[in-house]
Amino acid sequence: MDLHIRQSYLNASSPSSESGRGGWGVKTPLRVTLPPHGIVVFESRHAPAFAMADATHPFHKLCFVKTGRGTLRRSLSRRETPLKGGHLVFVPAGTKHRFLDDKRDPLTLVLACYKSTVHLDALNPATALTQPILLTDPYRLEQV
Numbered sequence: 001m002d003l004h005i006r007q008s009y010l011n012a013s014s015p016s017s018e019s020g021r022g023g024w025g026v027k028t029p030l031r032v033t034l035p036p037h038g039i040v041v042f043e044s045r046h047a048p049a050f051a052m053a054d055a056t057h058p059f060h061k062l063c064f065v066k067t068g069r070g071t072l073r074r075s076l077s078r079r080e081t082p083l084k085g086g087h088l089v090f091v092p093a094g095t096k097h098r099f100l101d102d103k104r105d106p107l108t109l110v111l112a113c114y115k116s117t118v119h120l121d122a123l124n125p126a127t128a129l130t131q132p133i134l135l136t137d138p139y140r141l142e143q144v
Helices: none
Strands: 004-007 039-045 060-067 069-074 079-084 088-091 097-101 108-114 133-137 140-143
Antiparallel strands (some): 088 133
């Protein structure tokens, strides 16, 4: 299966006048449209001014925190999970959430967005993955 790969950050030497983007990172979340095979993988490098409203998506999101610090907030419960480089978090489809960046160390995320017919059973084959999961090391999964 071919994966659609896209980089969302901009080179500092070529700032963009495109709305929602700054000279070296995105200021707002990218709009994701899944291709027919159902999975898109991309990197999202956040600018210090990144802001995200509460969002709900019809697809699952697997987010690897490449660098930076921030928080994943589950909007309905107001539960917050601290994030830093090296963490991996799963956000199930339909989960209202937002990423909040540390303005001094904004997040760079590598995201895999995929429809429910694409499975990541290697994470935890015993559950239906209905709650966000944070992977802080390769041997321990935490429900968040």
